[in-house]
Amino acid sequence: MERIITLTTDFGLRDPYQGAMKGAILSVNPGVRIVDITHLVRPGDVLEGAFVLLGASRYFPEKTIHVAVVDPGVGGERKPILVETRRFFYIGPDNGLLSPSVREDGIVRAFELTNRDFFRDEVAGTFHGRDIFGPVAASLGLGAEPGEMGQALEKILALDLPRTLPEAGGLRGEVVYIDTFGNLITNIRREEVSALDGAALEVTVRNAALTGIKKTYGMVEKGSPAALIGSTGYLEVAVNCGNAAEALGARVGDSVSVRPLK
């Protein structure tokens, strides 16, 4: 079966970098299929990259190789790693970028990439995507053994995602991502909302207080805000046919509360 490599980076789409990385992958493994998740992570924003990787990588077929490179410390102390999870492989810098995804899927084994046989002949100090991560993924897709690629690692760096807190019979979280549509995506998981059930709920963010958790945008009037469980499994605030971030003046980091209605 054809193997799939996905790419999640902050390389942008104007520069030669993502193309060079694909060329380096295909030079090792011309038959592999490369799928872009995104190259538009904000430069150096590891948390944003982690969120996008988490929201997309889980939908791919088993054995997919996910390569993620948001790597402000490239060439420095942080380790290049390969993590085998229950269903996937994840490859990238050990800076927390892979951490939410590999924890969700369940870590089986992790390795520091140390075997230079799997790197490009010359490794630039500033472009491990092209010279280490891409070629390693390409070799893995050809059937190379993860154990041959480096030293087993006891643990990888965990990313501190903001946590939710209990508050007044409900809980408080925050906006962690704003998408292209202006939807406010929070760190409050579907399960946490379900645990508050029984009573009807109220969601507050900025000056808006929203009653009930809707199933689709269309359950409120056009132009009105609604709280719902978004497609990635987190509580989200949206405006039907509109842009919630603009309408509410909301930003990443804003506090969001979920409480039983009085």
Added chain:
Amino acid sequence: MERIITLTTDFGLRDPYQGAMKGAILSVNPGVRIVDITHLVRPGDVLEGAFVLLGASRYFPEKTIHVAVVDPGVGGERKPILVETRRFFYIGPDNGLLSPSVREDGIVRAFELTNRDFFRDEVAGTFHGRDIFGPVAASLGLGAEPGEMGQALEKILALDLPRTLPEAGGLRGEVVYIDTFGNLITNIRREEVSALDGAALEVTVRNAALTGIKKTYGMVEKGSPAALIGSTGYLEVAVNCGNAAEALGARVGDSVSVRPLK
């Protein structure tokens, strides 16, 4: 032969959405080839999406499966549909998005997608691209019968594209799209312009009056505007080595006239 699925959406390129949709497709059909037409339709702009789909989908090989998702009514009343045309399949919401393309190619059969066997196990109310349209396209690419996927539909929603009007021996249309180069693309078709032939023609938009229909941008001086039949078969106003929208201060919706020169 390998099947092709194209994607035309307003999901953007930063968020996990288009990647998640590709993962969902490949999980059903790992061998299918996915080609992006665009993910940068203005959020919720069905008319713009319809125009881009029309301008690109016709050039693909027969049996290509075109999936388009610009879907502000997702999860509401609008039906998810599959349309078989003379050469292609089109899949998306029944909100007019597919209408110009399927009419151009010729509708053979249309179905409302109702058979949940072809959906993802869980269908989010806000993401039918990942949970319905993508998986349905993937199954179709594996050889599933359109007739098994839902109920036959008598008709689909037609999109009201702005129409041209006769005017003073010529005709009047409008700017319907402005491209990356700043070219003004109108709703006036090549055939309508040809029907005015004989005399030389004058094209007017904003304060510019352009004499004759040119074959290439280079037939006028650098920096000068020209009217020509663009590559998609519509009358277009461009500036040689420049940006017509900026130079003329033109916008979508501006009136454009074509008249025999006095």
Added chain:
Amino acid sequence: MERIITLTTDFGLRDPYQGAMKGAILSVNPGVRIVDITHLVRPGDVLEGAFVLLGASRYFPEKTIHVAVVDPGVGGERKPILVETRRFFYIGPDNGLLSPSVREDGIVRAFELTNRDFFRDEVAGTFHGRDIFGPVAASLGLGAEPGEMGQALEKILALDLPRTLPEAGGLRGEVVYIDTFGNLITNIRREEVSALDGAALEVTVRNAALTGIKKTYGMVEKGSPAALIGSTGYLEVAVNCGNAAEALGARVGDSVSVRPLK
């Protein structure tokens, strides 16, 4: 073996153009693999397109077919060409776009594309990417002979890249490209810098004077500028975890000097 076609254009990602070009390629050669280098070259900026093509195309497998279209003179006097180099094929307009890449790899043969049997049936005066370059690349991928596609050419148009000049025991170049991270990429090659070795070097650009050539961004403090040999082999000025273009107020065309430290 599956053949690869790469695309480097200024078509943008919103419009139907790159999708139409891919459709035209796949209609001729449904089995070919298409890889985007970029579609975001600044409209009509041949120099920028040449730089991106140079920085990415060299990393692909042998026999890759590189198609590049930044073509403000489309439909005019400039010739459509195919260049066979030592390892690759390059296809595009003869306006200098291909010139740095083909010179680097070594020209074997060049042809003007004149055989209309390899074009789309109708050739629009404004879209040779879809109607000439794409279909020619697709046929080449199927095994067509370059010699059948047109007339041999003695020479192709050379692009005048800005040159470096000797200055005060060192040399002077300029910023030729600013990437997504704000890194300033110059026209000063690794070999030119190496030739100055022995003494420690100082790099100056705008008001900044940087001591030494670093190996990675992390060799200076966060927020500090550093000079290094970038991943494409040119001298580059970056800011560790920051944006050098913003920090230094630098722009394309700015003068950059490399001198032995006094």
